Amino acid sequence: MKVIINKGTIFFQGKFQQLGRMVLDKGKILEITLASAKVKKAKSDHKDKSEANAQVIDADGKFVLPGMIDAHTHLGLEEEGVGWTDADLNESFGLVTPHVRAFDAVKMRDRAFQDALAGGITTAMVTPGSANPIGGQCCILKMTGNVVEEAVVKESSGMKFAFGENPKKVYGDQKQFPCTRMGTAAVIREWLMKAQDYSKKKKSKDFKEREIKLEALLPLLEGKIQARAHAHMADDIITAYRIAQEFNLDLVIDHCTEGHLIAKELGRWKAKAVVGPTFSSRCKPELRHKTFDTVRLLLDEGCQVAITTDHPVIPIEGLSLCAALCVRHGLEEERAIKAVTEYPAAILGLDKKLGKLEVGFDADVVVWNGHPLDVRSTVDVALIDGKKVL
Amino acid sequence: MSILFDSVRLFTAGAFFPGQKVLIEKGKVAAVGSKVLKTADVNIDGKGKFLMPALIDAHTHLGLFETGQLTPGSDMAEMFQPITPHLRPLDGIKMRDQALDDARRAGVAVCMVCPAPTNPIAGQCSILKTNGNSADVGLIVEQAGILVCFGEEPKHTYHRQKKAPSTRMGIAALIRETLMKAQDYAEAKASKKGIRDRNIQFEALIPMLEGRVPMRAHAHRLEDIMSAIRIAEEFKLKLILEHATEAHLIAPMLAQKGIPVVLGPALVPHLRFELRAKTFESAVILMNAGVEVALTCDFPGLPIESLRIVAAMACQYGLDEKRAVNAITENPAKILGVHNRCGQIKKGYDADLALFSGHPLDMRSKLEMIVVDGELFQF
Incomplete structure (x- = not known):
């Protein structure tokens, strides 16, 4: 089953950036689209069927990091x-x-x-x-x-x-x-x-x-x-x-x-x-x-x-x-x-x-509710090989 | 001496059937059924009584372990040397010990006997009948496997002595080391040159490495069970799990790999940490998954009389009568590789039978008679 993580701040290519969405499939990272990227407007009827059943994680206001x-x-x-x-x-x-x-x-x-x-x-x-x-x-x-x-x-x-x-x-x-x-x-x-x-x-x-x-x-x-x-x-x-x-x-x-x-x-x-x-x-x-x-x-x-x-x-x-x-x-x-x-x-x-969030890497992804180096932040979701383990 | 059990309720084909007869001649079962016409030297009226294969x-x-004598009567554990595959129960069994009489009174005719689990490679396992005067006569299979031990027992034994192995890592390493050496020894022995200086430890391991006898792995915890499986696969050994307290946590995997389990003793407190997940449900979980299971009381872990009790306890947790009885008769016979002569009442099989006053899984029932190899004991 695919996992889609929407929005949030992602640690990507060595710095924090705004995430559009990230798709995890078969234990790997399938897609990372930044919020700044120009995305062709997908027609609603062309929507990928495999994403209909996907587990969706809303990371708006949260931090998405590699495990x-x-x-x-x-x-x-x-x-x-x-x-x-x-x-x-x-x-x-x-x-x-x-x-x-x-x-x-x-x-x-x-x-x-x-x-x-x-x-x-x-x-x-x-x-x-x-x-x-x-x-x-x-x-x-x-x-x-x-x-x-x-x-x-x-x-x-x-x-x-x-x-x-x-x-x-x-x-x-x-x-x-x-x-x-x-x-x-x-x-x-x-x-x-x-x-x-x-x-x-x-x-x-x-x-x-x-x-x-x-x-x-x-x-x-x-x-x-x-x-x-x-x-x-x-x-x-x-x-x-x-x-x-x-x-x-x-x-x-x-x-x-x-x-x-x-x-x-x-x-x-x-x-x-x-x-x-x-x-x-x-x-x-x-x-x-x-x-x-x-x-x-x-x-x-x-x-x-x-x-x-x-x-x-x-x-x-x-x-x-x-x-x-x-x-x-x-x-x-x-x-x-x-x-x-x-x-x-x-x-x-x-x-x-x-160790990185990159397409093709293992889908070991952690969603923090705040900055990961702030001791007050906690882990909301942890995924290993695309499977939710926390 | 021939014996005829008349009008008994006989456990056959998975249930107790009334009005049955069993004829015993020359230590074997000669005839079974309702229409046995022959007579015998001893006729036993078994009306209302339950006859089943001896346990x-x-x-x-x-x-x-000699009754009342932990030392010097105990010859269970050679505990100052971690590798002892060359130990043989034959050399330590005391046939006139009270335990043998207790076993007969409990309806037990066949036992696997092995050394205590203090050593990573503890020694040979043998299969014994509970009649007889000397172990030389009573042993029906002298070499029935090598006991290999994981977890707390060997770790504790040697850690206490400030010796290796004192961790699970060390235990696995030592077992691997010994098996590797034994493999090379076997190869050298089979080569043209042969071997002049024999090594009794490696000699004792050769039958297991050749797959003729199984590795019988003492393991309680999941992690220790996995280590046993890992090592068995590395060295292509036949594996039987002993105790296997946490085996139910990986029941489908054991079924898929075809690894049988000698389960128990469950009727003990959670004395040690490695027993923390112990439950009477294990038997039914494992059997439902398709694992071959025998129940044990691990005498002297439990008194030998408790073998019937552990089977009955498993019934409390969902095991049916047929599988409970099989778990202390037919299944252990299969696991021990003696199923063509023990574990069932069939024509030509060893005459090992137990006669109870009532249903054997009812603890109020008394064992009245046992026949071991055609020898009748009445209580």
Whole structure:
């Protein structure tokens, strides 16, 4: 069934414009006509029959936006309000766990998926936690579906790595290697090296015994999935970059708390950064330089930047709030909106189908009753693949 | 010894018919019908009584847990090593335990026995008759599948010990890792070179990888059921879902994929989080969708006597008599793959019968006699 959205203010081609109408069909955006466009007066008897039964949404006085994207969350891994039974975030007695997959542990009935829709978010990347130097496989999901198979955009989109305080604390507390940054980097190198050799060995004739951890690292080395590096401190970011260069990985920096201190370098590297959770306290030393300026400073240097809540660190609903706080710290409104729509889509490699309202893109559309960066605004309607989900 | 049940109400073709006779000879059903003329060594006047196939529970830990002895009598869980496909119930069943007698008194003649669900790959499942003196005689199918466990139980077991796996991700990864290794092992074994150093764990998994026996997946929550299906499809395994507390939420999908369900135990409180959606309606929802369903009491999850009760409870929620009786006789026989000899009263079938004083789904009715493999027990 077609959906027609009439009037309202649309975020289209990078700015707010007046919408004439938008038509959604078969899960995609079929047509966008601005109010300013000259439309041939359609004769009433020629009216498209398929539009007779269409669901019509009147957005007059409202704001029509692409569904927001959070490129770094733990949605569904640690179901809210449940406790240990549903805590599936960190396989923290494993050290190197590239073979664990967030996809196998996401619980679609987590209340947070509803909250995400209410916050205007329609797509999110879900990653294992940061306890392990090599933590496991990330997936990309839309925010609706009975089982995770119905929500999937990518079953395995990236490999999680963690640098800095988290892994060294988890294993240091267990009185195990690694308990330093040197050790963390060494473990990661060791396994990437093994995987490279494994890849060569696998091509030989008499190769027999597969090793699931190394199998899981092959798509990473082949550039089919991204390296997602949890790194807060500037030095950790640079270590991640160093390793990515050594092994020719497609790197995304997650958190990137001190990114602004090395903005020039990151700009030169055309770095991809998913910045946040900035609206949290400086609860550990590596967060001491946290600031809402980071997003702007990195964008100015030519980095690709997305804003993240790192749900559940900040509840997922707070994504638009985080973008608004960046505006308070000097980021232009348009770029702030792009940093939760277009830019995360590009970082996730989905810029051909998600993150913008454009003909042919997925019909993930959110109608807000006010300006999306005004904290008082609420989501009136959320559509995913052209289906009303809120 | 031959036995003749005379003038009973017999459960056959989906209903109880009065005035029927059943003749048992040499441990098998020799004749069924109203016109059986032969006589037998033992004649039982079954006037007003109900005769049905003896009950089958397709998921128990019968004989592994010894009455009144949680330790050391419990041989249910090898809980300090997460991968144990080489465990066999045969080596842990205590045939003279009170539970076996209780099972007979409950009208149960056939049980699937499996290890406890503490391990991601927990061990072998076996099918046992409740008579006999030793498990070697009582086991009718020694290798009836491998129990593979998802969700809270394995997660809790190892998280508590501060070991992997401690998340659902880790459980799935560990199962995949082991199956992958076993696949490669099987391939190496089949190659010209063969294998010198056998690995008992992989050896135990080969029948499942070859599709000869099913993966029996302990899973309550929807997400865990989906993980089981995902892994079964990746490795092309036959799948049976055990417990499947939330299976009713995806009933049409299970019907379409042809995945049978051993459902229960429903007669417990919502003790754990993964049981939150538990309902007696599951059975009727699943059956209406076309899923093969057997009901279980998961002894010692519930006492073995409750098998009849869970069937009757399902009737409260819309299941009819025929399907309720089938869910504890014919259906579990099919799911266990012993339907050509158990689960029905038919000529040539094993003589497993239960005689009740009244309708078996009426809890006031008493089990008066059970025949297991032609052996008569009277209570």
